[in-house]
Amino acid sequence: EPEVTQTPSHQVTQMGQEVILRCVPISNHLYFYWYRQILGQKVEFLVSFYNNEISEKSEIFDDQFSVERPDGSNFTLKIRSTKLEDSAMYFCASSDWGNEQFFGPGTRLTVL
Amino acid sequence: AQTVTQSQPEMSVQEAETVTLSCTYDTSENNYYLFWYKQPPSRQMILVIRQEAYKQQNATENRFSVNFQKAAKSFSLKISDSQLGDTAMYFCAFMKKDNQGGKLIFGQGTELSVKP
Numbered sequence: 001e002p003e004v005t006q007t008p009s010h011q012v013t014q015m016g017q018e019v020i021l022r023c024v025p026i027s028n029h030l031y032f033y034w035y036r037q038i039l040g041q042k043v044e045f046l047v048s049f050y051n052n053e054i055s056e057k058s059e060i061f062d063d064q065f066s067v068e069r070p071d072g073s074n075f076t077l078k079i080r081s082t083k084l085e086d087s088a089m090y091f092c093a094s095s096d097w098g099n100e101q102f103f104g105p106g107t108r109l110t111v112l
Numbered sequence: 113a114q115t116v117t118q119s120q121p122e123m124s125v126q127e128a129e130t131v132t133l134s135c136t137y138d139t140s141e142n143n144y145y146l147f148w149y150k151q152p153p154s155r156q157m158i159l160v161i162r163q164e165a166y167k168q169q170n171a172t173e174n175r176f177s178v179n180f181q182k183a184a185k186s187f188s189l190k191i192s193d194s195q196l197g198d199t200a201m202y203f204c205a206f207m208k209k210d211n212q213g214g215k216l217i218f219g220q221g222t223e224l225s226v227k228p
Contacts, residue, residue: 042203042218042219042220042221043203044218048213048214050213089155095213101159103149106157
């Protein structure tokens with residue numbers, strides 16, 4: 001069964017460093033998403049991406065964040081200069097017709 | 113703006129019994145989806161069940177069923193014959209239906225413990 005994959009599973013970085021979180025969505029899907037979950041809190045929407053551009057972003061998704069689909073398979077989230085409060089689980093999701101979203105296993109980001 | 117509220121932070125149930133998790137939402141939209149996601153300790157997000165707002169019939173997936181009350185904006189999840197593997201955090205989520213691929217808006221979650 002096709003699934004969304006994410007790498008790495010855990011990333012530790014120093015405050016101020018750049019990180020890139022990688023996702024491989026399900027191959028025939030058209031809609032891509034990033035969500036984050038701070039430990040013990042609810043899952044929050046960051047950004048959605050369709051037809052090679054951002055379709056919607058949240059207030060969290062400020063200038064420090066960017067997304068890219070560099071080739072036909074990968075979907076990346078870049079955080080330019082990490083802050084302590086960026087420590088969270090980051091989930092990638094994809095969808096074919098924009099209804100049911102399939103989630104990856106997540107990347108746990110720890111900013112020291 | 114849409115909001116989703118889960119008023120039960122924690123619940124517990126005995127194995128083989130039935131439990132109902134509550135969820136209410138607020139929206140002015142008419143076309144939307146509602147979901148329940150399960151998050152076990154691994155933190156993977158697993159879709160449990162989906163309901164389309166225009167369908168009056170409540171969705172059912174094996175031991176999982178929903179009670180969708182559109183007018184009351186309520187969407188509860190019933191788990192029958194609870195199993196130890198049902199122990200997890202459960203999130204209710206709302207998604208507006210549009211052709212841009214709507215975002216999911218999640219509730220705060222209910223932590224369910226199934227006791228042997």
